[in-house]
Amino acid sequence: KNQVEQSPQSLIILEGKNCTLQCNYTVSPFSNLRWYKQDTGRGPVSLTIMTFSENTKSNGRYTATLDADTKQSSLHITASQLSDSASYICVVSLYNTDKLIFGTGTRLQVFP
Amino acid sequence: EPEVTQTPSHQVTQMGQEVILRCVPISNHLYFYWYRQILGQKVEFLVSFYNNEISEKSEIFDDQFSVERPDGSNFTLKIRSTKLEDSAMYFCASSGTTSDTGELFFGEGSRLTVL
Numbered sequence: 001k002n003q004v005e006q007s008p009q010s011l012i013i014l015e016g017k018n019c020t021l022q023c024n025y026t027v028s029p030f031s032n033l034r035w036y037k038q039d040t041g042r043g044p045v046s047l048t049i050m051t052f053s054e055n056t057k058s059n060g061r062y063t064a065t066l067d068a069d070t071k072q073s074s075l076h077i078t079a080s081q082l083s084d085s086a087s088y089i090c091v092v093s094l095y096n097t098d099k100l101i102f103g104t105g106t107r108l109q110v111f112p
Numbered sequence: 113e114p115e116v117t118q119t120p121s122h123q124v125t126q127m128g129q130e131v132i133l134r135c136v137p138i139s140n141h142l143y144f145y146w147y148r149q150i151l152g153q154k155v156e157f158l159v160s161f162y163n164n165e166i167s168e169k170s171e172i173f174d175d176q177f178s179v180e181r182p183d184g185s186n187f188t189l190k191i192r193s194t195k196l197e198d199s200a201m202y203f204c205a206s207s208g209t210t211s212d213t214g215e216l217f218f219g220e221g222s223r224l225t226v227l
Contacts (some may be wrong), residue, residue, distance in 0.1 A: 040219070045218070089155070098160035099204055104153075
């Protein structure tokens with residue numbers, strides 16, 4: 001069964017600190033892996049998209065890694081800001097289909 | 113910056129009523145999608161639409177659901193006879209290429225509450 005699991009479920013950090021979110025997937029056939037940021041009650045916003053041949057991709061203070069062999073990905077947030085408080089969702093795209101498989105997300109709260 | 117817009121932002125309806133959710137995708141995009149998110153759960157794929165027809169649909173997208181692009185700009189999701197379990201946030205998305213390779217841009221969502 002195609003699944004995307006994320007950990008931790010929730011995370012609280014202080015402003016300025018770094019954090020890393022984890023994603024494990026069992027999706028086949030794999031096309032690419034995406035990280036989205038979703039503010040409460042809003043639509044998901046894309047942060048990164050990685051194909052199986054890409055090991056790392058950055059978007060400002062966000063850096064995603066992908067290990068296609070172990071089927072694991074991480075999202076590292078550097079120097080967190082209050083505005084980083086949101087859910088971060090790992091999403092895997094199946095090859096040659098329109099269907100995206102969403103994880104349950106990690107809810108990040110950044111406190112001053 | 114171009115964006116996907118959805119209306120209404122929130123709709124409350126009685127069970128058994130018909131509901132139409134509307135979306136205006138990004139103007140040069142060709143691929144359109146509906147996803148839903150039940151409160152506290154994962155976002156789930158409903159349907160994809162390209163070249164004026166459904167490309168793919170999930171098992172959730174049964175005969176109670178339909179989509180159309182009536183005027184070349186709006187993209188609508190109709191639920192014919194709503195059930196309590198249809199209560200969810202419905203997200204429209206669009207992309208310039210197929211979703212297995214291209215970036216999807218999501219709207220802000222339409223929250224549907226079925227009483």
